[in-house]
Structures are given as C-alpha cells and as structure tokens.
Amino acid sequence: MPAVDWVTDFYTRTGDWWGGAEAKVTNTDHQRAARVRAHASRAGALWVLELGCGYGGAAVATAMAGHTVTAVELTGRAEHIARLAAEHHVTPTLVRGDFYTADPGTGFDAVTYWDGFGVGSDTDQRRLLNRIACDWLAPGGVALIDVYNPFDWAARHGKREHRDARPGEGYPAELDRLFTFDQHSCTAIDTWWETARPKRRISQRLRCYTPADLALLLTGTGLRLDATHPPLDPDDFSYLAVLRPADQT
Structure with a gap:
C-alpha cells in the first residue's frame, strides 16, 4: 500500500x-x-x-x-x-x-x-x-x-484563498488555503486550515x-x-x- x-x-x-x-x-x-x-x-x-x-x-x-x-x-x-x-x-x-x-x-x-x-x-x-x-x-x-x-497548478503556486464560514449554506468553518507546486516531482500540494487554528494544517499531495x-x-x-x-x-x-x-x- x-x-x-x-x-x-x-x-x-x-x-x-x-x-x-x-x-x-x-x-x-x-x-x-x-x-x-x-x-x-x-x-x-x-x-x-x-x-x-x-x-x-x-x-x-x-x-x-x-x-x-x-x-x-x-x-x-x-x-x-x-x-x-x-x-x-x-x-x-x-x-x-x-x-x-x-x-x-x-x-x-x-x-x-x-x-x-x-x-x-x-x-x-x-x-x-x-x-x-x-x-x-x-x-x-x-x-x-x-x-x-501541472500547468494549472504551477500557475497558482504560492497563491492563497480565504473562505468565510457560511453556516446557513452548510459551510460551518472559516478556512484558509495555500497552493504549492513542486516542480521537481510535478506534484500539487493543496494545504488547508481553519483560520482560527493556523498551526493545524492538512495537505493533499497530487501527482500531475x-x-x-x-x-x-x-x-x-x-x-x-x-x-x-x-x-x-x-x-x-x-x-x-x-x-x-x-x-x-
């Protein structure tokens, strides 16, 4: 595995x-x-x-x-x-x-x-x-x-997003996101965290x-x-x- x-x-x-x-x-x-x-x-x-x-x-x-x-x-x-x-x-x-x-x-x-x-x-x-x-x-x-x-992800390298909480629409958490692209391995790294808990980050790593x-x-x-x-x-x-x-x- x-x-x-x-x-x-x-x-x-x-x-x-x-x-x-x-x-x-x-x-x-x-x-x-x-x-x-x-x-x-x-x-x-x-x-x-x-x-x-x-x-x-x-x-x-x-x-x-x-x-x-x-x-x-x-x-x-x-x-x-x-x-x-x-x-x-x-x-x-x-x-x-x-x-x-x-x-x-x-x-x-x-x-x-x-x-x-x-x-x-x-x-x-x-x-x-x-x-x-x-x-x-x-x-x-x-x-x-x-x-x-890979071209789409590379173009977003270093960019950030912020998403406000919208509990009435089913989005209970205020979130931040960071786009990273590793050119050596051609891997997108998509990192998220709750705005109030910036040290507890989670990332997905996806080969492009x-x-x-x-x-x-x-x-x-x-x-x-x-x-x-x-x-x-x-x-x-x-x-x-x-x-x-x-x-x-």
Whole structure:
C-alpha cells in the first residue's frame, strides 16, 4: 500500500467542513454519468465501478441513469452515500477500503475515477492502472479518469484563498488555503486550515501529468490513452483521460 497516510485525515476533515453543503447530486454528477454512457462500448445498462466516490453524488447519478454501480471509498465521506441513494431511490453498492486491497468484483464495462487520481508515486499509479486493466475492466471496457494538469497548478503556486464560514449554506468553518507546486516531482500540494487554528494544517499531495506524461505512465499497465477532454467545470485543475485496453483498437 502506498505511503499516503494523509488521505483518510484530509478527506474526512474536509468532508466535515463541506459535506453539509456538497453531499448532494449535482449537474456535474449527471454530466459525469452522461460521459460514462458516451464512451462505453456496449449499449444498454452498464456495470460501472467508481473509485474514490467521496460523498457519492456521481455514483448515485450514474445509478439514476440506469446503470449498476459499485463505489469504492476509504474515508468518512462515504457516510453520506446511503442517504443520497435513499433520497434518489437507487441502490449503488459501497465497498469501504483502499484501491490496492479492495475487492469490488470484476467484469465492469466502465471504471471511473473523478477528481482524485495522482495519490502516491508513479509506481502507485501504475499499480492502480494495472488493477483497472487486469482485475476490473471487462473486455472492451473503458476507464474515465480525471488527471491533474501541472500547468494549472504551477500557475497558482504560492497563491492563497480565504473562505468565510457560511453556516446557513452548510459551510460551518472559516478556512484558509495555500497552493504549492513542486516542480521537481510535478506534484500539487493543496494545504488547508481553519483560520482560527493556523498551526493545524492538512495537505493533499497530487501527482500531475500532461497527456504526454500520462501516455508514458501507461506503458506496461495494459491501458492506452484513447482521448482527452477538458474539465466539466472550467475552474477545475484537471482534464478527463479516456483509457482503453492496450490491445483494443
């Protein structure tokens, strides 16, 4: 398992800060479900595996579109999924665990990883990509992965943000944020803290890849880069990579 001890703490704590406002099914979630349908090779209802499902909005939206969804999530954000599923009358399957030991099944028509790829080292990414290709995808399947763009993160190096608390909107904490980009490792470092507790900072570290770098990373994983698309939200620091089995043309 990769050395990413920050993952559970970061996403659980930020989920506590934002979950009241953001644990819902959004238009972006429905657009993500539409992208699954658009890129799938097989017609009809699909078997979909979503990695790092967070609050579960995209998983629920994909199930609402008529697909059978299995979602994997390690952190406390998963506590919102059952409520969302019940509200929208769908039944995605939740698997709690990490991507390297979880056993969500096999034979999926599509594997998705929205807004999270890049945790750990290049070796960790290749292990995950190999699992997608060899353990989870059905023949002819597709993987849709949001990949962080190093140019967007580099342009924000050293910048800060401040977010006021808005309890009535579900944001109970006043927060500050610092963007850092490590050019040597091509890693984005995203640091947050409560304004009243500046010494208790938490950071996520996300490896960034240009499409050319991603194509090199895929070598030997059993996957190839088929296409890229801009993010659904122009403020996102990522692009969508469409991956298919390397032996599939």
